[in-house]
Amino acid sequence: MTLFWQQMRAQFMGLLIWTGAGLLLVLGLAGSAAAAGAEGGAMFEKLPPELQRMMGYQEGLSTLDLFVSGKAAVSMALILVLYGIVLALSVVTREVDRRTIDFLLSLPVSRSQVLLTRTAVMVMNTGILGGILWGAFIASMNRQGLEPLPAYWLIFLAQWLLAVMIGGITLLVSLWIDDYSLAIKIFIGLLSALYFLDLMLKAAGVDRIGRILSPFSYADPVPIILEGALPWSDTLLMIGVALLTIGASVPVFNRKQISA
Amino acid sequence: MQAIQIQGLTRLYKNGRGVNNIDLAVPQGSVFGFLGPNGAGKTTLIRTVLGFLKPQAGQASVLGLDAVTRSREVRRRVGYLPSDPALYEFLSGRDNLEFALRMRGVKDRIRMQTLADRLEIDLTRRVKSLSRGNKQKVAIIAALAHDPDLIILDEPTSGLDPLVQETFLDLIRQERQRGKTVFMSSHIMSEVEAVCDQVGVIKDGRIVAFDTVANLKKQRVKYVQTEFAGEVPNLRTVAGVTDWQVEGRRARFTMNGSLDTLVAELSKGALVDLTVTDPPLEEVFRQFYEGAGGGK
Numbered sequence: 001m002t003l004f005w006q007q008m009r010a011q012f013m014g015l016l017i018w019t020g021a022g023l024l025l026v027l028g029l030a031g032s033a034a035a036a037g038a039e040g041g042a043m044f045e046k047l048p049p050e051l052q053r054m055m056g057y058q059e060g061l062s063t064l065d066l067f068v069s070g071k072a073a074v075s076m077a078l079i080l081v082l083y084g085i086v087l088a089l090s091v092v093t094r095e096v097d098r099r100t101i102d103f104l105l106s107l108p109v110s111r112s113q114v115l116l117t118r119t120a121v122m123v124m125n126t127g128i129l130g131g132i133l134w135g136a137f138i139a140s141m142n143r144q145g146l147e148p149l150p151a152y153w154l155i156f157l158a159q160w161l162l163a164v165m166i167g168g169i170t171l172l173v174s175l176w177i178d179d180y181s182l183a184i185k186i187f188i189g190l191l192s193a194l195y196f197l198d199l200m201l202k203a204a205g206v207d208r209i210g211r212i213l214s215p216f217s218y219a220d221p222v223p224i225i226l227e228g229a230l231p232w233s234d235t236l237l238m239i240g241v242a243l244l245t246i247g248a249s250v251p252v253f254n255r256k257q258i259s260a
Numbered sequence: 261m262q263a264i265q266i267q268g269l270t271r272l273y274k275n276g277r278g279v280n281n282i283d284l285a286v287p288q289g290s291v292f293g294f295l296g297p298n299g300a301g302k303t304t305l306i307r308t309v310l311g312f313l314k315p316q317a318g319q320a321s322v323l324g325l326d327a328v329t330r331s332r333e334v335r336r337r338v339g340y341l342p343s344d345p346a347l348y349e350f351l352s353g354r355d356n357l358e359f360a361l362r363m364r365g366v367k368d369r370i371r372m373q374t375l376a377d378r379l380e381i382d383l384t385r386r387v388k389s390l391s392r393g394n395k396q397k398v399a400i401i402a403a404l405a406h407d408p409d410l411i412i413l414d415e416p417t418s419g420l421d422p423l424v425q426e427t428f429l430d431l432i433r434q435e436r437q438r439g440k441t442v443f444m445s446s447h448i449m450s451e452v453e454a455v456c457d458q459v460g461v462i463k464d465g466r467i468v469a470f471d472t473v474a475n476l477k478k479q480r481v482k483y484v485q486t487e488f489a490g491e492v493p494n495l496r497t498v499a500g501v502t503d504w505q506v507e508g509r510r511a512r513f514t515m516n517g518s519l520d521t522l523v524a525e526l527s528k529g530a531l532v533d534l535t536v537t538d539p540p541l542e543e544v545f546r547q548f549y550e551g552a553g554g555g556k
Contacts, residue, residue, distance in 0.1 A: 002359065002363050003363065009350075013350070099342070099345075102312070102345065102346065103342075103360070103399075103402065105310075105311070105312060105335075106310065106335055106340040107360055107363040107364060108332050108333070108336035108363065108364060109332070257314060258307070258312040259273070259304070259307065259313060260303045260304075260307060260342070260344070
């Protein structure tokens with residue numbers, strides 16, 4: 001538990017900053033939700049079909065749901081995934097880059113314990129951040145009398161799993177990268193590329209199967225709002241990939257040579 | 261029993277550097293000095309013994325425990341000071357030490373405070389705001405606060421001012437008196453000479469000398485000063501004589517070879533006074549590194 005609380009403490013200031021910045025964005029979005037609800041339908045209908053598809057326009061969705069899926073959910077997914085990447089890189093890469101790994105691994109603790117405890121902090125903190133952002137967004141909509149759907153909480157769950165899955169992949173790959181700032185650039189660059197790829201595929205009307213390699217498609221809010229449930233195949237796949245990558249990280253970290 | 265026993269240990273990097281087929285034994289209760297310039301393999305050997313690096317060949321045991329398979333137990337009983345220690349900057353010195361002691365299951369905080377008082381460091385300040393020397397002091401306390409049986413120090417005095425260096429060397433002597441083993445890598449001869457019982461010299465990843473400080477100094481060159489009643493005989497052609505300097509009836513030189521030959525030559529003149537001294541350890545060390553000497 002000492003290791004866990006030490007990492008929680010290390011990440012506390014980061015969590016505060018991400019939460020503060022995220023809340024500013026989310027509450028701003030929530031403030032415009034009422035206007036979007038009243039006028040958004042007409043606005044969406046005037047958009048070219050490529051943009052409509054890009055923003056998740058689909059029959060059966062209310063204008064408020066369109067606003068949530070097209071704007072709020074996208075913003076929060078990006079925030080959560082970026083935060084997940086930063087936390088994943090703090091598990092090992094930042095320790096190696098700043099040389100605190102020597103202090104940590106000179107203690108009587110197994111490498112598996114270090115990795116798994118710190119990964120648990122990544123999972124927990126992305127959950128805390130997502131919960132606060134979605135909670136504030138939903139509470140703000142409630143205060144405006146907009147009656148948010150219970151499915152919005154499911155979008156949060158899907159995005160949390162997405163952040164953990166991408167965090168797990170980041171963790172595994174980052175074990176071969178000892179330079180923290182380089183790792184940040186690589187992963188945020190990759191994430192941006194994947195995000196825009198997903199947008200382009202959506203604009204081109206590519207169906208779900210065609211977007212299978214795009215991680216953001218696994219937490220697409222539109223089917224969650226329409227079905228009122230998490231798509232099980234996507235959910236299981238995100239859980240599976242997260243468990244697989246985190247599990248594979250353990251032996252890789254155990255074999256990692258930590259030179260001076 | 262040996263505190264550290266290394267047999268045929270090899271850990272080479274892709275560029276060919278590292279340590280190659282090292283054999284080494286450090287007796288319990290001794291202070292061992294591990295000498296070598298940057299890149300000789302000192303840190304690689306230490307990191308392999310502590311489990312940061314996996315050996316490609318050979319084995320190492322620490323306090324009777326296999327360094328690879330029982331690394332966690334080894335680290336419980338060892339205090340380690342890295343060559344460039346880094347602590348958690350967002351925490352105070354005390355919080356860093358508290359974290360380390362809790363991880364080790366140590367409840368006693370008296371020793372930590374005693375060490376802080378000896379080294380005159382304010383532990384309440386955040387590590388981020390500390391000077392390099394003060395960070396080094398906190399790292400030294402982290403290596404010693406749990407009262408380890410073996411203390412491994414990688415260039416421990418870098419960043420410390422001369423007064424604190426002296427306090428630190430006193431701490432090392434005190435640990436030896438308490439029966440602890442100290443393994444200290446350094447390229448500062450004076451500190452090795454001041455506290456170490458035995459010395460190992462590493463060159464290009466291989467141990468080239470291993471002996472007591474006194475024996476190492478005796479092994480090779482001697483500083484010779486002579487005074488003659490009459491003219492100083494010309495000894496510069498004698499095998500092993502270098503740095504030949506004559507001042508009146510006095511001659512000073514360095515002798516690197518058989519003293520029998522020298523004495524025979526000296527007796528040819530009217531010798532009044534003769535002083536033969538051991539060189540400082542720096543000179544011994546320089547010889548190994550200039551390739552003048554092989555090793556044991």
